Amino acid sequence: MASMDNLRFEPPPPFAAGELLRAEVRAFLAEHLPKRSITDGVGSWGGSNREFSRKMGARGWIGMTWPKRYGGHERGALERYVVLEEMLASGAPVSGHWVADRQSGPLLLRVGSEEQKRAILPRIAAGECSFCIGMSEPDSGSDLASVRTRAAAVEGGFRVNGTKLWTSNAHRSEYMILLARTGEAGEQRHGGLTQFLVDLQATQGISIRPVHNLAGEHHFNEVVFQDVFLPAGNVLGEVGGGWQQVTSELAFERSGPERFLSSFTLLVELTRALGPDPSERGRIALGRFVAHIATLRRLSRSVAGMLQAGTNPAQQAALVKDLGTTLEQEIPEIARQLIDEEPDRDSTRDFVAVLARTMMNAPSFSIRGGTREILRGMIARGLGLR
Amino acid sequence: MSETREMLREAAERLFEKHCGAETMHRADGGEFPQALWRALTEAGYAAALVPESAGGPGLEMPDALSLLFSAGRHAVPAPLAETMLAGWLLSSAGLVPPEGALAVAPVREGDVPSVSRECGSWRLQGKASRVPWAAASAAIVVLARFEGRNLVAVTAPGDCRITNGANLAGEAREDVDFSGARCSAAAETLIDPAALHALGAVMRSAQMAGALQSVLETTVQYAQERVQFGRPIGRFQAVQQNLAVLAGQTAAATAAAEAGIEAAARDLDSPAVAAAKIRAGEAAGIGAAIAHQMHGAIGFTQEHRLHFSTRRLWSWRDEFGNEAYWARRLGGAVAAAGADRLWHGITAAG
DSSP states (O other): OGGGGGGOOOOOOOOTHHHHHHHHHHHHHHHHOOOOOTTTTTTTTTOOOHHHHHHHHHTTOSSTTSOGGGTOOOOOHHHHHHHHHHHHHHTOOOHHHHHIIIIIHHHHHHHOOHHHHHHHHHHHHTTOOOEEEEOOBTTBSSOGGGOOOEEEEETTEEEEEEEEESOTTGGGOSEEEEEEEOSOOOTTSOOSEEEEEEETTTOTTEEEEEEEOTTSOEEEEEEEEEEEEEEGGGEESOTTBHHHHHHHHHHHHHSSGGGTOTTHHHHHHHHHHHOSSOOHHHHHHHHHHHHHHHHHHHHHHHHHHHHHTTOOOHHHHHHHHHHHHHHHHHHHHHHHHHSOOOOOTTOSSHHHHHHHHHHHHHHHHTTTTSOHHHHHHHHHHHTTOO | OOHHHHHHHHHHHHHHHHHSOHHHHHHHHTTOOOHHHHHHHHHTTOTTTTSOGGGTSOOOOHHHHHHHHHHHHHTTOOSOHHHHHHHHHHHHHTTOOOOSSOEEEEOOSTTOOOEEEEETTEEEEESEEEEEETTTTSSEEEEEEEETTEEEEEEEOGGGSEEEOOBOTTSOBEEEEEOTTEEEEEEEEOSOOHHHHHHHHHHHHHHHHHHHHHHHHHHHHHHHHHOEETTEEGGGSHHHHHHHHHHHHHHHHHHHHHHHHHHHHHHOTTOHHHHHHHHHHHHHHHHHHHHHHHHHGGGGGSSSSTHHHHHHHHHHHTTTTSOHHHHHHHHHHHHHHHOGGGHHHHHHHTO
C-alpha cells in the first residue's frame, strides 16, 4: 500500500481562469503563427524560430512562473501548461526557447548565483536566448553517472576536456549547461559531478559538429571541448552537486505535453484524410486516440499541479512520459493502416508528407529525455521494487 | 481530492475490507447473495448514494457518490451496489422513492427497448431486456421503458417476469428478462433517456475497473516481492520490473480517465469524457489483467488464489455498458463530424 503512494496522481486543481488564457493564446496563434510547410518541425516541437520566440516573450509566455525581478511573470504552472499545449497542438515553432523555458531557466533559478540569474533569465524570458543540454556523451547515454568529460581545477576556474554527443540545437544555442566530472565518483557513483554554464559563442576551444538523424535533419550535434577554460563564476550550483541538480531537472523534462503531442499534427491530418463520415475502423481509431490524449492531458496537468504545490513528482513524470511516448509512436503505425497511401516526405498531400516525417522521427520519442527502459525502472522504484 | 470524498473513501475501504473476506467472496462466487455485506453497505447509505436527501438518500454530491465505486472495485464487492445506485438515480429522476433492498436496472444493452402500456388503469411492461445484472436476486427491477414516445421509469417485481439465469465471467448474475405483461408497482415519466442511462452505467464500470486495477497492481507488486526464484524475489528481475511498470501506467491511466468521467457525468452525460473513461479503462483492464496473470504464474490461474476475483471482473466489466469499440466508434464519429480543425478544441473541451 505505502509503495503505491509514490505513484499517486492528485486530481488537477480546478482552473477555470485557464480558459481565458487559452482563448488569448488561440487568438495570438491565429495572428502570428508563421506560414510554412506543414511538415516543418514535425516531431521536434515545431522547430526553431527566433522571431516567434521573441513574440511569445513579449506576450509574457516564456518564463511564466519565474519571479518578476528576473523577467518572469509569476504565474502558475497550470497557466504555463495551457500555453505549452496550445503551442504544441498548433505546431508552433517553439523549440528555440523550449529547453531554456522548461529546464535550464528553472535550474538557474534554483541553484544559480544572483549574477547568473540577473544576466540570463530576463534574456530567456524575452525569447532572446537558447539553451542546450550537455549531458550525454559517446559512452554515457542512459548511464549518466559515467560521464567522462573532465573539468580540472586550475587557477581562477576549470579546464575542460571531453566530448558531448546528441546535443540537440547546440548549433542554434547561446548557452549549454554542461555536466562534467570535477572529482572522484565515490561508491555511489554519483559524486564528483558539477554543472557549468557555458557561453557557446564567447568561449574558446569548443567545436560543434552536426550529426544528422535518419530523416536527414540536423538537430543533434557532437560538441568537443579542447582545453576550454571556464572561469569559477561559471560553475552552476555546487561543485560536486551535479548529480542531485541533474536528477531534479529531469522531473521538469518528463511530464509536459511535449511527451504526448509529438504526433498530433499527424492525428489532425489523419482526421482530415478520413473525412466527416469515416469507416467504422476509422471512427474507432480516432475515438481511441482522443480518449488516450484526454487521459494523458489529465495526468500531465496533475503533475503540473503537484509541481506547483512544491512536491517532486519525478516518478509520476516518468510514468506520463512512458504512456505518452507509447501513444505518440502508435499514431503513425495505426494511421498508415487507415489510409492506403505510401509515406512520402515530398508529397504535396499533407497526410502523406506528415506521415512520412512522423514515422521517421518516431524512434526518438521513447529515447530522448530518458529511454522507456530507464523510465520503467524509475516507475518500478516508485513501486518499491528497487 | 475533496474532504468528503476522502472520508467516504476511508470509511468504504474499512467496510469492504471487513465484509469482503475470502469466505464471502468464495460463497458469492457459488451464487450466494452476501447478506451481511449488503446490510452493512445499505446502513452506510451507499446503496442509496445517488438518491437525494429529500427522497431518503444520504445527500451526497454525484461525484462523491460515484467515487465509492473505486473502493467497491478495489474489493471486488460481490453485490449489486453500482446497479442499486443506478436504479436509485433513475427512480429519483422520475420522482419515485426507491423500494428497500437490492435493485436491478434494465435495459443495459443498447438494442433492448422495453415499453409500458396502460391496461385497465394499471401499468404493464412489454418486451425483453438481456444481460440484466442481478435481476432475480433483486427486490425490484427498475425499467426505463418507452410509452407514447416518452421515457417512463417503471418498477416491477422479478417474480412477475420470466427470467433466464446467466452470469458474466466473474459469476455475477446477468440475466435475460422477459417482461411480457409484468405489472408495475409504480411508473412515472423521466427526462433521462436510454443513452444517458447507458452513459452513467459506463462511467460506473470505468470506476470499478480502475479500482480493480489498483488492487491487482498492489497484489501483483506484493507477490513479486515475496515470490523467490533463482535465489531472489522475482521483483528484483528487470524483466518483471518493466512489466509491473506498465501495469502501474495502465492503472494510473484508468484511474485518471474514470475520475474525469465521473466529474463530467455530474455535468453532462453526453460529454466526451464519459466515452473516454470507458475506452481508456477498458483498454487498461485487458492489458493489466494479462500482466498480473503473467507475473503470478500458475498460482494466479487457480481458483484458490484471489487474483481472479479482480481479473474476471475486469474481463466482464469492460464489455458491459458498451465496450471500448462501442464508445470509440461514437466518440470518433463525433470527432470526425466536427472536422480536423476542431479536433484540438474537442479534446480540450472534454476536460
